[in-house]
Every structure is written in C-alpha cells, then in structure tokens.
Amino acid sequence: MTTEVRVPTLGESVTEATVATWFKKPGDSVAVDEMLCELETDKVTVEVPSPAAGTLVDIIAAEGETVGVDALLANIAEGDAAPAPKAKSEKKPAAKAPAAKGGASVDVMVPTLGESVSEATVSTWFKKVGDAVAQDEMLCELETDKVSVEVPAPAAGTLTEIVAAEGTTVEANAKLAVIAAGDGAAAAAPKTDGTAAEGEQYTTPPAGDGGPGRDIEDAPAAKKAMAEADLSRDQVTGSGRDGRVMKDDVAKAVAAASTAPAASAPAAAPRAPVPADDAAREERVKMTRLRQTIARRLKDAQNTAAILTTYNEVDMGAVMELRSEYKDLFEKKHGVRLGFMSFFTKACCHALKEVPEVNAEIDGTDIVYKNFVHMGIAAGTPQGLVVPVIRDADRMSFAEIEKAINEKGKRARDGKLSMAEMQGGTFTISNGGVYGSLMSSPILNPPQSGILGMHKIQDRPMVVGGQIVIRPMMYLALSYDHRIVDGKGAVTFLVRVKEALEDPRRLLMDL
Known part of the structure; x- marks a missing residue:
C-alpha cells in the first residue's frame, strides 16, 4: 500500500x-x-x-x-515488504554511463540560488560521466550574476549522466545530472589500481599530490584556477585545513610566478609573423554573468536616477597620526589591524544621521528613510566588483567594523560570499585609492541614494595658518540621487565627513 x-x-x-x-x-x-x-x-x-x-x-x-x-x-x-525505490523515467541523452545494477537514480538539481536569482550558468564540471562520487563531494560550479555556487553530490555512487553541460544556462531547480546511488554503483567507477572505464591505464597518485590518494580534497574553485593558470598541485602551497588548496592560494602562486626573474624563464621560441588581418589578433571572450549584471545594473542606475557628484578634499594627517600611534596596541587587543576604512565608516554613519535623505531610497512615490546603516563596502575581485554589506555599522565599534570588513573582504576574494551578504545595503563606500585613483565619480548602487568615493592620499602644498606646508590630502566624491537629495544636503554630508576625519576626536564624542 x-x-x-x-x-x-x-x-x-x-x-x-x-x-x-x-x-x-x-x-x-x-x-x-x-x-x-x-x-x-x-x-x-x-x-x-x-x-x-x-x-x-x-x-x-x-x-x-x-x-x-x-x-x-x-x-x-x-510495511516491511516495501518495494525498491523507482528511478524517474525521463528521456536520457545517448552518451551516458550505464546505471549500476540495483542502484537508485538520484537527480542532481540546481540548488536554491537566492532571492531574485532565477538562473545560473554551468561554469565547470569537476566530474565526468562514469566517475565515482562520494556524498557531498563537489560535482560542478554554477555562476550566477552575483556569486559562484558549488553543487555537492546528494548521494554516493556513480555519475551516470550530465544533463547540463558547461556553458549551459539553467533555471532554479533544473536537473543538472543523474547519479546511480548505492554500493552497487561503485562497481561502475574506475578502480584506483586498474584500468579506467575507457581502458586507459593509470596509477594512484601519492598522498599530497592532489589525487585520489589524498584524504583532503582541494577546493573545486582552486582546481579550476590551477587548470586555467597551468599550475600543477605541487606548485601551490595550501593554506586551508590540513593543507587544502584554496582559490586564494592559487592567486598567490600565480603572482609569485609572474614576479620571478626573467632569466629563469626558458628561451622563447621565435615568434611567428603577425598576421595582417586585425581580426586574427583579437580574442573574443564571453562575458561572465557577474560582469553582465554589473553592466546592466550600472546602466540602469544611469537611466533611472538623477546622478550628481559633489567633491571635497580632506587632510588625512590627523587620522594617520592617530592610527600610527595606536595601531600596535589596537592590533594586540583586538586581533585585527587598524585601517582607514573604520574611520570613514564611522564618519559616514555620523553624517548620515544629520542628512538622513542620503541614507534613504525612493519606492514609487514614497521616500523610505532608514533609521539604521547597512554599509556596503565595494571590493574588487578577480570575477568583478562586489559589495558586501556590514549590517548595523552605526552600532559597531572601530574594532568590530575592521573585523567585519576584513572577514567580508576575504570571503569576497575567495568567491564565498552568499547572496544575503550582498543585499540590503543603505549606503556604499568605494575606495578607488587602493588602485591609485586620484579622483573619480562613483556610480550609485541602486536603490541607494548615495555612495562615497575615496581616493589616493597624496602629499600636496596647502596653505595652513598663512604658511605653505605639505599635507597628506585625499579627494572625496559623493555621488547622489538628485531626485531625493538636494545639493545642500549632499554638500553638508561631505563637509561633516571631512570635519570628522580632520578631527577624529569628534567621532569619539559623537559630534
């Protein structure tokens, strides 16, 4: 029954x-x-x-x-005499491995991608048809317009079919593959000391070589990055648990290789003559979903909001002196370095209280004022720009802000940010100064109404007390939505940020 x-x-x-x-x-x-x-x-x-x-x-x-x-x-x-589970009868592609005898077919589905994310692109398969898989072993990586998502195996067995090949766009809850589950499925998997399913001879790599002999699997994203960079496992030092190679480890290995002395490189082969046709010298690469979304959202921001930018400059001397005086004590007590971002975050939180429209958004014909600050901190990654959100930044101490920024930044570089961590921001700070930018106009991150652009600190001659002195100066840029923020409010906000940074004691006294 x-x-x-x-x-x-x-x-x-x-x-x-x-x-x-x-x-x-x-x-x-x-x-x-x-x-x-x-x-x-x-x-x-x-x-x-x-x-x-x-x-x-x-x-x-x-x-x-x-x-x-x-x-x-x-x-x-x-009852006890329950029938064996039935495999779903679906049309299968011709190229697939035979299902294991007595094993149930388990579908590998696209996981929940997050709020407002309805589709993804299959970027990499880490397994091929016929491979044995363990439960929770990473099968493939999906790329959405916000983050990369790794898909684990829902059961142990043999991968019998790949439904969505690399490059395929799949909707939420679409079928990706089929696994023949159970102990019997293992019989179809390659043996570690015999012949592969295709008849190809191979041996088991030793432990530590990244092969089946290792108990710890390197991160799938790291394997993909090593393949793209043409690096072998022994060229990368793993920083993860038990020596597991992470994506960031591969980036460090690539950087180290690029800075190696040129003399150590083998002599280059003679270059072939450059073809006359320009098209033959071009390279066409499909935009990632993240880059497509960045492009679309930035253009939407320009088309929707009335974006205007106002500028000012700030003398960073006081902040630099305070940071220099207390950075060692700060790191010793809190276990994190004291940077400039905590000062800017604090200064912006104070200014947003005085000019709340910069921390508001337009919803139809309503203005929604936020009585809290969820601070977006723009961060550049190899995949593109992401904006992790520090929630309730206005309630945090300097140490809490620095810890949050440090943790979010590391997760962003490793591609491990979740969708939830990049949603709900009310204001954004973008630091182009880390790349050497002297002045630029940041673009809004909708539906936010303001974004502060930081820039490079540069010594410039300034008149102080009637004397020309050299001071460490930074240009600040506030881009804002003129539909909701008037020029007076924008200028006032930027002046309050400038005052707080030039006299950091104001931050401590909530002035």
Missing part, C-alpha cells in the same frame, strides 16, 4: 512554500512521524513528518521547488 506525503496546512494567508531540505532519500526506511523534509514559507519553517512507516519510494518535489498547500511531496510504501 502506498501512502502519499502532502504539504500540510501552512497557516493563515500562506498559500505556498519552498522545499528547503530532504532528510531522507528514495530507498530509506522511515518511521511514523519521523521528519522527512523541511519547508520554508515567507513567515515560518515547517517540518513534514512521515504519515506512515515503510520505505520512501520517490520524491516528487525536490529541494528548491515551490509547492502549494496539499501538493504531493513524496510517496511511501507501507
């Missing part, structure tokens, strides 16, 4: 939910009232218990699917 598992009543005015997590897989035994899966609504999380004891035959609604009230989630075969 088969018992259906359906979506329970979700509550007043709640008509649908998203399947967040399955705690069981097809073929598993279940007891009455044992938790099968978890649903997420816009209000609460709902656990779904098993209505009967038996075997979970199949899962109808996979993780990430949106389901309505009373929708069918799964089927349970009651």
